[in-house]
Amino acid sequence: MSVLRAGDLSVRFRPRALTVGAACLAVAAALAVVAIGSGDFPLTPAQVVEILLGGGAPSDAFIVKELRLPRVVTGLAVGAALGLGGAVFQSLVRNPLGSPDILGFTQGASSGVLVTIVVFGGGGAAVAFGAIGGGIVTGLVIMALTGRHGLHGQRLILIGIGIAAILTGVNGYLLTQAQIIDAARAFLWLAGSLNGRGWSDVVPLLIALALIVPFLVLAAARPMRMLEMGDDAAQGLGIGVERVRMGVLVAAVLAIALAAAAAGPVNFVALVAPQLARRLTRAPGPNLVPSMLMGAALLMAADLIGQRAFAGTQLPVGVVTGLIGGGYLVWLLVTERKSGRI
Amino acid sequence: MTDARLSGEKLTLAYDKRTIAQNLTVAIPDGSFTVIVGPNACGKSTLLRALSRVLTPKDGAVLLDGERISAWPAKRLARTLGLLPQSSIAPDGITVTDLVARGRYPHQGLLRQWSREDERVVAESMDATGVGALADRYVDELSGGQRQRVWIAMALAQQTPILLLDEPTTFLDIAHQIEVLDLCADLHEQGRTVVAVLHDLNHAARYATHLVALHDGRLVAEGAPGDVVTAELVESVFGMPCRVIDDPETGTPLVVPAARRKAVA
Ligand SMILES: Nc1ncnc2c1ncn2[C@@H]1O[C@H](COP(=O)(O)OP(=O)(O)O)[C@@H](O)[C@H]1O
Ligand SMILES: [Mg+2]
Numbered sequence: 001m002s003v004l005r006a007g008d009l010s011v012r013f014r015p016r017a018l019t020v021g022a023a024c025l026a027v028a029a030a031l032a033v034v035a036i037g038s039g040d041f042p043l044t045p046a047q048v049v050e051i052l053l054g055g056g057a058p059s060d061a062f063i064v065k066e067l068r069l070p071r072v073v074t075g076l077a078v079g080a081a082l083g084l085g086g087a088v089f090q091s092l093v094r095n096p097l098g099s100p101d102i103l104g105f106t107q108g109a110s111s112g113v114l115v116t117i118v119v120f121g122g123g124g125a126a127v128a129f130g131a132i133g134g135g136i137v138t139g140l141v142i143m144a145l146t147g148r149h150g151l152h153g154q155r156l157i158l159i160g161i162g163i164a165a166i167l168t169g170v171n172g173y174l175l176t177q178a179q180i181i182d183a184a185r186a187f188l189w190l191a192g193s194l195n196g197r198g199w200s201d202v203v204p205l206l207i208a209l210a211l212i213v214p215f216l217v218l219a220a221a222r223p224m225r226m227l228e229m230g231d232d233a234a235q236g237l238g239i240g241v242e243r244v245r246m247g248v249l250v251a252a253v254l255a256i257a258l259a260a261a262a263a264g265p266v267n268f269v270a271l272v273a274p275q276l277a278r279r280l281t282r283a284p285g286p287n288l289v290p291s292m293l294m295g296a297a298l299l300m301a302a303d304l305i306g307q308r309a310f311a312g313t314q315l316p317v318g319v320v321t322g323l324i325g326g327g328y329l330v331w332l333l334v335t336e337r338k339s340g341r342i
Numbered sequence: 343m344t345d346a347r348l349s350g351e352k353l354t355l356a357y358d359k360r361t362i363a364q365n366l367t368v369a370i371p372d373g374s375f376t377v378i379v380g381p382n383a384c385g386k387s388t389l390l391r392a393l394s395r396v397l398t399p400k401d402g403a404v405l406l407d408g409e410r411i412s413a414w415p416a417k418r419l420a421r422t423l424g425l426l427p428q429s430s431i432a433p434d435g436i437t438v439t440d441l442v443a444r445g446r447y448p449h450q451g452l453l454r455q456w457s458r459e460d461e462r463v464v465a466e467s468m469d470a471t472g473v474g475a476l477a478d479r480y481v482d483e484l485s486g487g488q489r490q491r492v493w494i495a496m497a498l499a500q501q502t503p504i505l506l507l508d509e510p511t512t513f514l515d516i517a518h519q520i521e522v523l524d525l526c527a528d529l530h531e532q533g534r535t536v537v538a539v540l541h542d543l544n545h546a547a548r549y550a551t552h553l554v555a556l557h558d559g560r561l562v563a564e565g566a567p568g569d570v571v572t573a574e575l576v577e578s579v580f581g582m583p584c585r586v587i588d589d590p591e592t593g594t595p596l597v598v599p600a601a602r603r604k605a606v607a
Contacts, residue, residue, distance in 0.1 A: 001440070003456045012456040094431065148358060218452060225433075226447055232427035235396045237500070238420030238448040284436040 017281040017290055024277075024293035031300035032076060036068045038307065074197040074262055075303050075317070076296045077205050079269060081259035083295020084216065084288060086270030087277070088252035091224050091286035092245060094152050096332065099271035100256045103160030106267060107167035108138025109260035110190065114174040117186045127189075128204040128261040135257035138163065139249065150231075192264035192318015194303055205258040212251045217288055220248045225285040266318045268325020269295050269302075275332075345372045347407050347535070348393060348423070348504055354401035355388050355559070362388045363559030365402070370504070370552075375530040376537045377546040380556035381580055386539045387428050389556065390508050393537070394425040420448035424502035426493055428509050428539075432481040438492050439477045442468055445499030467498040471525060487518035494525065505529065507538040511545070523549050543580075547571045547595045555579055571595035 004011045030045075036052075037043040041063055043051075050056050051064045089100050100106055112134020116122040122130065145159045171190070178186055188195075223244045226234040231241050256270065273295035277287050280294075299317065302324065306315035346369035355363040362385045370376050370393070378386050391397040393404055395411045404411040406423065414422075424445075432441060445467070446460045468474045471491045476484065481492060490510060497505060507526065511519040519542070527549055530536045540546045546553060547567040555563040555570060557579045563570045573586050576597055583600040590596075 001456075005456075005458075008457070009453045010456045011453065222447070222450075222452075226444060228431065228433045229444070230427060230430045232391065232396050232425065233430040236394055236420065236425030236427065236497075237444065238417040240416055278435075282435060284433040284440065 014281065014283050017283050017287065020277065020280045021290045021293050024290060024297045028076060028079070028293060028297040028300050031297065031304055032072045035072050035075070035300060035304055035307070036064055038304075039063075039068065070199050070202060071194050071197045072300075073206075074202040075194050075299050077202055077209060078194075078259045078263040078266060079273075079296035079299025080292045081205060081209060081255040081295070082266065082269040082299065083273035083277070084213070084292040085252040085256040085259070086272075086295070087274040087286050087288050087291035088216065088224070088248050088255075089270070090274050091228060092152070092249065092252075093156060094228060095154075095157060096271075096275055097157050097336065098152070098160075099274075100252070101265075101267045101270050102157065102164065102329075103142065104163035104167055105135050105138050105253060105256050106260055106265050106270070107164045107171065109135040109257040110265045111167050111170050111174065112137070112257070113189060113261060113264075114171055114186055117189065118174050118178040118182050121182060123185075124200050125204065128258055131257040131261035132254060135253040135260075138167070139253055189264045191316040192266040192321070193316035194263055195314075195316070197262070201262050205262045208254050208258050212255055213292070216248060216251055220244060220251070221286060221288050224248060228285065264316075264318055266299065266302075266321050268321045268328065269298050271332075272325055272328055273298050346370055347372055348405070348537075350389070350393060350399075350402065350404050352402035353389075353392055353399045353404070355385065355392050355397065356400045357388075361400075361559075366559060366561060367402075368554060368561055368564070370535060370537055373530075373533065373535055374552040375527065375550055376535075376552040376554060377550035378537065378539045378554045378556060379541075379543055379546045379579075384556045385559040386556055387508050388559075390425070390506050390537070390539060391427075394423055394506050395419060396425065396427075417448045420500065420502070422502055423504045424497045424500040424506065426497045426505075426507045426510060428512075430493060432489070432492075434482065436481050437477070438468070438473055438479050438481055438484075438495075439464065441481050441492055442473075442495045442499050445496040448500060463501060464499050467495040470498060470528075471495040472521075486513045487515065487521075490514060490518070490522060491525075494522065498529070503533075504535045505537070507536070509539050509541065511540065511542070519545065543571065543576065543597045544589070544595075547597070548589060548592055567594055571597065 001012055002015050033045045033048050037045055037048045043060060047056060047060065048064060051061050086099050090096055090098050092098065109131040112130040113127050116126050116130030120126065142159060142163060146156050149155050175183060175186055223239045226237050226239050227241065227244060235241050274287060274291040277290035277294040281287055281290050302320040303317040306317050306320040349369040351367055353363060353366040354361065378389065380386050388397065392399050395404065398412065406414060411419065443464050446464065449460065468477060471494050473488065473491050473495055476488060481489060484492065494510060510526065511522050514522060523545055526536050526538060550567050553564065553567045553570045554561060555575065562579055563575055571586055573584055576582060576584050585598045585600065586595050587598060588596065
């Protein structure tokens, strides 16, 4: 831990966490530049950077700024939101399996989106509200089922896994009820893809992040760290336990739901990013900023793999994270089992 | 009756619909080392949680400095009254110094994250509890006794004039139990009001200046250990026949359980 002091003011930070955060940011930015440069009209990274800084030929600038940038910004924002939301959930639940995609929040947001598309034929902002509604309803159902046992422990995880399974069934049912055109749109969305994303898809998420990130990082991170020691200990240190828990939960559900609205259900980034970040920073606590930047880097990497790795076909980013993340989940379950935590 | 900054007036304590205590009135004398004793599940932790505002009473009120504790601002309360809960979770991969430093939370703010005062108090708290040499070790690698002393150091770093400890000696071997109790006695001598839940009646009788005996959520006796600890009380509260003799070391009451059968030789 290092300290910066000026008079009565002091700020404390871990140099290692700072390095990890900076590295993730650099990787995410580099991948973003590569992603913008790739496609039917390839551009070198130097050209991309020049255009982003305001230079370059107008036709190239059009391709970069209007066609490719929205997709990449969507990817970065979705990854950041998933990493951040995942870090909040895992910290609150006090278990690495307490991730929103395991607990059913991602699935619940998907149900909200599908209801919006299939039942109401809505798009754009309506999809965003549908996702938020789905996420919040999922949260309320989980809270009702866990009751006084609270939002932590094995019980919550088992209930969450059950809810996730049920919601997956609900989502399948909703698809069968869709008109052909809506069904095609819904299918496309459900794969979790960045294809064809425009500014209108990502703006709700960007606005939400602009509010959520300062709230979580500046106001909530320190109380959350205290909460990890148990409710009684946190309360003894002057934390308003229920208020903090509700506040950060709502913020995390918003982030997860809007990420799902923007890109479809992209699984496992919320599970993996905080854990990778923690392994690298070796710091206790929610590791919010490193998790967020790690999420952005992971999502960009997964999207590039989906675009490039398989000649002739492009895989949606949700399929790539599903394949890689599923493997990680198996590994996690085995190690958690060995250490007797589940 | 002596002055009491902290007291519970006619408390009804309950979890959901399960009532643990009714009409319970208890005062913590200022500057005392108060020990709460009673059989398992009689409500000791519940009372301590209510006294520290972790649990809101269904009825009645906890008063601190004459004011309802529920009206105290959270951080100010946490600078006045510290709680070591019966079970806390050491976050994965946290070092001893980092855990103890968390006790400083109520003294900190967004732009006052780590003052020189914080640094000094954390170092002092670790020295006082004898964990200074463990500073950079990971908490999950420590023995039970070491870990317990780290938690006490954290509570100490909170620098509160009143300290509530729920079973600080559980899981410790006899030598470490005495070590922790001596530490509590030191804290008490330095002027703090210490309240502890203890399991061992003899430890309670030896260290307490004020003893509170609970049974089924009712206060059955309180006062100096010499007055409270009698064979009749122990039998009625714990349901165990015994004799009470003088502790040869300190002269305080010593509970000797009655033998069911005489010694073999
Ligand atoms: N969080 C809780 N929810 C419901 N019941 C509880 C809770 N905590 C304790 N109890 C119950 O309250 C009673 C008193 O518990 P407690 O105060 O912990 O006893 P003690 O500390 O004296 O052993 C017990 O019967 C226990 O089962
Ligand atoms: Mg107890």
